[in-house]
Amino acid sequence: MSVVNLRGVTKRYRDTLAVDDVSFDLHENRIHGLLGRNGAGKSTVMRMLTGQEIPTSGQVRVFGENPYENAAVLPRVCFIKESQRYPDIFLARHALEAAAMVFPNWDQDFADRLVEEFRLPVKRRVRKLSRGQLSSVGVIIGLAARAPVTLFDEPYLGLDAVARQAFYDHLIADYGRYPRTIVLSTHLIDEVADIIEDVTVIDRGRIVMDDSSENLRSQAVTVSGPTNAVEQFADGHDVLHREDLGGFTRVVVSGIPADRDTASLQVEPVSLQQLVVRTTQFHDAALAGAGNGKGDRS
Numbered sequence: 001m002s003v004v005n006l007r008g009v010t011k012r013y014r015d016t017l018a019v020d021d022v023s024f025d026l027h028e029n030r031i032h033g034l035l036g037r038n039g040a041g042k043s044t045v046m047r048m049l050t051g052q053e054i055p056t057s058g059q060v061r062v063f064g065e066n067p068y069e070n071a072a073v074l075p076r077v078c079f080i081k082e083s084q085r086y087p088d089i090f091l092a093r094h095a096l097e098a099a100a101m102v103f104p105n106w107d108q109d110f111a112d113r114l115v116e117e118f119r120l121p122v123k124r125r126v127r128k129l130s131r132g133q134l135s136s137v138g139v140i141i142g143l144a145a146r147a148p149v150t151l152f153d154e155p156y157l158g159l160d161a162v163a164r165q166a167f168y169d170h171l172i173a174d175y176g177r178y179p180r181t182i183v184l185s186t187h188l189i190d191e192v193a194d195i196i197e198d199v200t201v202i203d204r205g206r207i208v209m210d211d212s213s214e215n216l217r218s219q220a221v222t223v224s225g226p227t228n229a230v231e232q233f234a235d236g237h238d239v240l241h242r243e244d245l246g247g248f249t250r251v252v253v254s255g256i257p258a259d260r261d262t263a264s265l266q267v268e269p270v271s272l273q274q275l276v277v278r279t280t281q282f283h284d285a286a287l288a289g290a291g292n293g294k295g296d297r298s
């Protein structure tokens with residue numbers, strides 16, 4: 001069952017087309033990766049589905065309803081973003097207390113444990129917190145809120161590697177106990193590759209990939225070997241990326257199961273990061289080839 005649906009959603013800011021006729025669903029109790037390059041439109045999508053922006057056209061539905069100023073929907077949605085602002089007088093604990101009032105599933109014990117683990121100085125003013133400590137505030141709220149739809153828009157960029165791993169570990173453990181729909185938007189694809197179950201990739205405001213991680217991984221391979229043999233193997237498939245070195249060729253091809261084997265060639269699975277990067281480049285090149293490079297997006 002899907003809890004979030006976008007249908008033909010477009011968002012235009014003056015002459016910038018930030019989101020261009022996007023349709024996709026977020027399924028209940030899954031961890032989704034919303035991935036894409038800088039300026040691709042990820043945050044704009046998340047702002048629309050958390051009622052912070054109204055689409056220029058198209059339909060956004062969360063639990064079947066328009067989220068904009070909708071008191072029945074918004075307490076069930078938690079949006080954590082790096083750029084979150086708090087009132088100047090707020091101490092860190094005020095931010096947590098405010099979240100405790102907003103989110104009906106708030107778990108104070110869990111929040112207290114996370115405060116300890118992330119070493120958050122709760123009596124310090126939010127504006128005096130370091131970047132990583134500010135990220136911790138968001139991560140703690142996002143986890144302890146246990147909102148049925150929780151979106152993390154790169155809020156953990158300020159966290160060091162140990163704290164980021166603690167975040168991933170808590171996320172997986174808590175999601176296991178209290179399944180919910182989680183969206184992670186991040187550029188650290190390798191770090192989340194084993195966590196995310198569904199992947200939506202957006203580029204220049206358009207969806208270029210939308211499938212389960214499992215399907216995506218099983219549909220593309222890296223093939224290397226003598227150029228002729230590689231070309232024969234890849235014939236009729238989308239070559240997402242190609243490298244040539246003196247009679248030797250390596251390609252990333254989609255539409256070929258990872259278990260297809262051939263004696264003279266080396267066939268390897270593609271990492272999610274590689275697949276996302278190569279698919280995005282492939283679409284960019286196709287757009288440029290069609291003379292539709294930046295078009296009216298900027």
Ligand SMILES: Nc1ncnc2c1ncn2[C@@H]1O[C@H](COP(=O)(O)OP(=O)(O)OP(=O)(O)O)[C@@H](O)[C@H]1O
Nearest residue numbers: 013016017018036037038039040041042043044045
């Ligand atoms: N309020 C706004 N006014 C004008 N343009 C905007 C506004 N918000 C976003 N944009 C533009 O819309 C496009 C998409 O921006 P968005 O923040 O959604 O990208 P993103 O994928 O989240 O990028 P990043 O990974 O860099 O955070 C960009 O070109 C951005 O400059």
